[in-house]
Amino acid sequence: MITNTTTIRLEIEKGIRQKGHSLSSFGKQAGINRGIISGILNGNPPKSISIRQLDLMAEALGHAEGWMYEYYVDECFINEKADWRRIKAFLLRCTEIGRYDCIKEVLDRLMEDLNNTISIFGLAEELYAEGKVQESLPFYECVIENEKHQHSERLAISHYRVFRASIGENTEKSFRSAIRFEPYRNRLPENLMLDALLQLANVYYTLQDWKTMEYCADELKLLLEQVYKIDPHYPEKIIAPKETERHIVVYYGQSFLLKSVALESLGKYLDAKSYISGYADLSWFPDLDSVGQKEVDKFKLAAIANKHNLDLLMGDDSNLDEYVNFLQRHPNEILPSIIVILEAANKYNFDIKNTLKTFSISFDSEINFQNDYYQKSTYKARLVTFYYELALYFLIRELHNDGIKYVLKSLEMALEIVNKNKVLDCVSLFEQFKAFSTDNQKEFYENLIRGVNNDAKIHIVAKSSFDIN
Known part of the structure; x- marks a missing residue:
């Protein structure tokens, strides 16, 4: 019976004959040891092909990138058992050349065992950490669709990554992404929750949904006070967070600034004014490096501008x-x-x-x-x-x-x-x-x-x- 793995080998043999190569000359052209090629084509059972080897042979035979990829999926599941090392290399290569059809086929096969969501999530996080955000999304979506434990941190992080990637100029798309993500925000690790609440607030600012933006600001402030013990009267008791996207002073200042802006937009001008003092002078914040100091300076300017804004909105020009x-x-x-x-x-x-x-x-x-x-x-x-x-x-x-x-x-x-x-x-x-x-x-x-x-x-x-x- 001819299988997909057999088809790959038949096509390689046909190409070698058409090019007039021996195994030695072909191996030299492809940069692969003759013995390895012989094992791939003639072994009993045949030696497995790595995706790197398939690419080298495709190039030597004059084929375009991605040649025989649709047949390679079976190569990743030898004897119906997933070979994660081989699968990972194939998936990474598919992300490089945009073969999302093959990615989907591999993920469908992997999800026959839902325990594989752990490996898929790890791969998504690797890609995300390397700045390959769009490439990571199919893997996060796979985790979202197949994660068994609905309260898992893994699922919440996957939702968060997809939400962050979806924020853009399209206001409605950003809102739909926010709605999808919101139920998972409180299941995130606390350092990511800071970023999540800030991003949610920014989405609702763009939508001019001031009431929901106000709730985001309240949640952010509560998290900072309860978990990180941020209190201007006791700065020495502040607990440093794990790695965050922004300096911790940004989240604290924004919790007051966002609240003030929301109240201003709701016409509650006196209430809005009372929150300006919360971010006008953050020089008391401990351990301010150069980045943190720049943020403090920006908040100071924003406070001056927003005080003028509120004066004007209350009729004083x-x-x-x-x-x-x-x-x-x-x-x-x-x-x-x-x-x-x-x-x-x-x-x-x-x-x-x-x-x-x-x-x-x-x-x-x-x-x-x-x-x-x-x-x-x-x-x-x-x-x-x-x-x-x-x-x-x-x-x-x-x-x-x-x-x-x-x-x-x-x-x-x-x-x-x-x-x-x-x-x-x-x-x-x-x-x-x-x-x-x-x-x-x-x-x-x-x-x-x-x-x-x-x-x-x-x-x-x-x-x-x-x-x-």
Whole structure:
């Protein structure tokens, strides 16, 4: 009976004959000892082929990468028993050349014994540690689908890795990934839980889901206080965490900053102000290296900006000139801050014409902000909000052409990143002022909406699994 392993050997023998080689000359061409080739082709039973040897022989015979890989799976399961050393080498090679069909076939065979999830998880972690995130995902997904112990740390970490890899510009995709991951967040090792809560909060910030973002901040703060004993009154008692992605001071400062931003966005301005002191001066934090000190300095700047923001949102623009001078010295803060300045101007009818001019924001200018300071997804989400608030500012002042121009710009970008909530806001605003739009603007709007209907990009998504009353 001809099997897949037999087929490989028959194809090698056929290639050797067609090339006019002897075993010696072929071995020399392929860089493989003649005795090894003889054992592979003529042994009884035949000697197993390593994936490296198959690649060398394929190259010597003039075949492309991945030759006979679909037949090689059987080579990994000699006598129906998994040879993990051989399997691992094959899987790694498949990730290098994108043979995910073969990876799936091997994983399906391995999952006939669910104990193999341990080895699969180990391989995924190796790839992840090497920065091969996308290559690791099929293996994490395999663990997620087949892990027997639903409360295992292995399963939680796999969910977390997939969640992190899924965060990007597509807002809805990020949210769906967050919903899938959330039930497993409390099963993670505590050092990874810090990163997980921070990332979840960032996703909900992008979605403008302030209540869930607030819960993330509360969980983060509780974890830091209970597990790592972080208390500004007793800094000497802080327990150093295991390896974390960021300096520990980042998680502590962010627990206050995220809470403050969420409360601000919920209109609870006085409550939001009370949290600024939690991150305004973190110089008391022990063991601050150069990285930690830079983070402390960033929090200090954020506190100054956010205090100005809250003053404006409560109707006090007396320090606006001082704020503008601050932003000129710290251009990375301009984009998030100008959004709040616009929101306050729209709410209280402030005249910020000179402020917009200072930052080169005019009716017809191409607006550019530094975008290497924030995550790309956060930057784009903020741009969507900026264009929306700028449009509203112009429309309130009956500068309809310019206002509609920026509504459409916000809508176009909201569709690009699939931000459903902002799409609805933009559509509502455009429809309200549609009578003032030009024919070209109407046509552009209709094309955008037609694209949504054709691509079906905007969907209603599931509710977060955080406990929300």
